[in-house]
Amino acid sequence: MERSRKILIIGEIQNGKPVPVTLELIGEGKRLASFTGARLFLAVAGSGIRGICRDLLRYPVDRIIAMDHPRLEPAQLEVHGKVMEVMIREQKPDIVLGGGTLFGKTLILSVAAALGTEVMTDAVGLDIDRETGRLLAIKPAFDGKQMSVVSMPEAEVQIASVKPGVFQKSDETDNKKGNITMIPADWLEDIKEQKKTLDFIFEGDQKICLEDAKIIAAGGRGLKGPEGFELLKRFADRIGAQMGSTRPCVDAGWTLPEQQIGQTGSITKPDLYLAFGISGAIQHMTGVRAKTVIAVNNNPNAAIFQYCDYGIVGDAQKILKEFLEN
Numbered sequence: 195m196e197r198s199r200k201i202l203i204i205g206e207i208q209n210g211k212p213v214p215v216t217l218e219l220i221g222e223g224k225r226l227a228s229f230t231g232a233r234l235f236l237a238v239a240g241s242g243i244r245g246i247c248r249d250l251l252r253y254p255v256d257r258i259i260a261m262d263h264p265r266l267e268p269a270q271l272e273v274h275g276k277v278m279e280v281m282i283r284e285q286k287p288d289i290v291l292g293g294g295t296l297f298g299k300t301l302i303l304s305v306a307a308a309l310g311t312e313v314m315t316d317a318v319g320l321d322i323d324r325e326t327g328r329l330l331a332i333k334p335a336f337d338g339k340q341m342s343v344v345s346m347p348e349a350e351v352q353i354a355s356v357k358p359g360v361f362q363k364s365d366e367t368d369n370k371k372g373n374i375t376m377i378p379a380d381w382l383e384d385i386k387e388q389k390k391t392l393d394f395i396f397e398g399d400q401k402i403c404l405e406d407a408k409i410i411a412a413g414g415r416g417l418k419g420p421e422g423f424e425l426l427k428r429f430a431d432r433i434g435a436q437m438g439s440t441r442p443c444v445d446a447g448w449t450l451p452e453q454q455i456g457q458t459g460s461i462t463k464p465d466l467y468l469a470f471g472i473s474g475a476i477q478h479m480t481g482v483r484a485k486t487v488i489a490v491n492n493n494p495n496a497a498i499f500q501y502c503d504y505g506i507v508g509d510a511q512k513i514l515k516e517f518l519e520n
Contacts, residue, residue, distance in 0.1 A: 416471020
């Protein structure tokens with residue numbers, strides 16, 4: 195009898211709730227499962243997560259595989275890796291998907307290493323090869339200026355991490371059909387702690403999370419340097435926005451890597467995106483999926499004006515100064 199196909203999503207729980215990319219992967223996993231007739235499993239591990247697991251049954255998963263134990267706090271990344279390895283070995287999925295968060299990237303790489311297989315990282319699109327049934331991952335290549343399609347034709351289990359914000363979050367379903375399987379966790383007591391994450395420290399004590407931001411004020415080379423981004427930071431703080439930037443500004447050292455938006459940075463879906471001095475290159479705009487875009491650029495022929503809802507032709511630094519003076 196042929197074994198039924200499975201797609202397994204590595205879920206991530208932070209601050210008592212699933213991170214957005216987990217819900218995004220459920221929606222995309224369901225789409226992929228429809229092509230292959232696969233069952234969709236969600237694997238989650240944490241401390242005090244039984245209630246969260248019951249809440250997750252509102253989404254279209256066929257089964258939730260869970261482990262609940264005090265050793266499974268987010269800081270215990272090494273223990274999480276061992277748990278996910280055990281779950282994958284027991285369930286034998288064809289495809290494993292994880293989120294490309296700070297936590298998820300490290301976790302999925304350690305799991306792949308433990309399983310002795312490869313992993314496709316930072317995918318911005320997923321598909322199924324209709325002839326072979328293998329997973330296809332679309333990801334940036336050649337310094338982010340082109341896209342490539344990657345597959346793992348020989349891997350027994352195909353593993354990929356996906357950039358947060360790429361897919362729409364799954365809708366809840368009225369037709370609950372999934373169930374929860376709790377995995378015994380007593381063996382975790384025997385694991386000797388070798389290393390542990392003590393804390394996450396963010397510059398200025400503020401976490402940069404562009405994927406969840408409702409308003410983003412972003413800058414490009416048209417801000418002309420660090421002094422331009424200092425103006426943008428003051429403006430963003432005044433209106434309650436997160437500050438983002440293009441890759442050249444990160445490369446120049448004007449902004450932090452986690453503030454980069456685009457193919458090789460964050461994928462964002464704000465209600466409002468304010469672009470100051472951004473030319474509108476496709477590598478950047480791929481990461482902008484905003485409801486409303488307002489652009490400021492001194493070049494009336496800049497590509498950004500093809501993407502924006504409202505545009506201002508003018509010097510971005512001068513206009514920021516005028517905003518701040520009023």
